[in-house]
Amino acid sequence: MQIKSAKFISSYPDVSKIPTHSLPEYAFIGRSNVGKSSLINMITGRNGLAMTSATPGKTMLINHFLVNDQWYLVDLPGYGYARRGHESREQLKTMIYTYVTHSPNLVNLFVLIDSRLDPQKIDLEFINFLGENAVPFSIVFTKTDKLSRTAAQRNIDSFCNVLLESWEELPPVFITSSVSGNGREEILDYIDTLNAEISTKE
Secondary structure (H helix, E strand, O other): OOOOOEEEEEEEOOHHHOOOOOOOEEEEEEEOOOOHHHHHHHHHOOOOOOOOOOOOOOOOOEEEEEEOOOEEEEEOOOEOOOOOOHHHHHHHHHHHHHHHHHOOOEEEEEEEEEOOOOOOHHHHHHHHHHHHOOOOEEEEEEOHHHOOHHHHHHHHHHHHHHHOOOOOOOOOEEEOOOOOOOOHHHHHHHHHHHHHHHHHHO
16 A cells, blocks of 8 residues: 555544544554554654654544545554553543444554563453454554564564463464564555455445
8 A cells, every 4th residue: 555645634532522434444552652653653654643752641632644535544542651640541541442442433453562572461451352342453563673583573472372372363463663664564455455345345
C-alpha cells in the first residue's frame, strides 16, 4: 500500500463523541512509552503526524487520522501509566475497553509490545481480555533496533511462548522498528488485505 495522504481529523474524549461513518478503523494501542506515536509516524511516512513525547502517557484522547481518504488510523491512549491517579486510570480504562468492544468500524487492533522487555503481566492481561471479548487484533513488537537481532528474537519468542500456554494459536505478529522502518510494509499490506476483504463483502 502506498500512503498518498494522512491527516489528523479530530480527537474524542469518549466513544460516544465519535461521529457515525462507514470507513474501516485500524487502531493502535500499547503500554505507555511503547513507541506508539513513533510507529504511527513511521507507518504513515509523516513525521510529526502523531505527537511524540518523552513523557509517557501523553495521549489522553481517541485520535482519528484519515489515510488515503479510505480508512482511519486510530491512536488510542496508552494503558498502565502508573503516575496517573486511580480515577484517571479508570476513566482511560473505560474509554479504551468501550472503544475496542463496541466500535462498529474497528477492523483490527494493533497491540504494541516493547521487544526489549520480558513478558509483562499488564500486556498479557490486556491480550487475554481481547480474546475473551472476540476483539480482532494483531501483535506489533516495537523498538527492535534497541537490541541485537538475537536478543530481540529471544524476547519475542518468550512472549509468544507465554501466550501459547493459554492460546491455541497466535494472532498475526509484526516485528518493527520506527528507526529502520522495519515492519512498515508488512503492516500496510495487512491493512490492504483486510480492506480488500471488506470490499468483497459489500
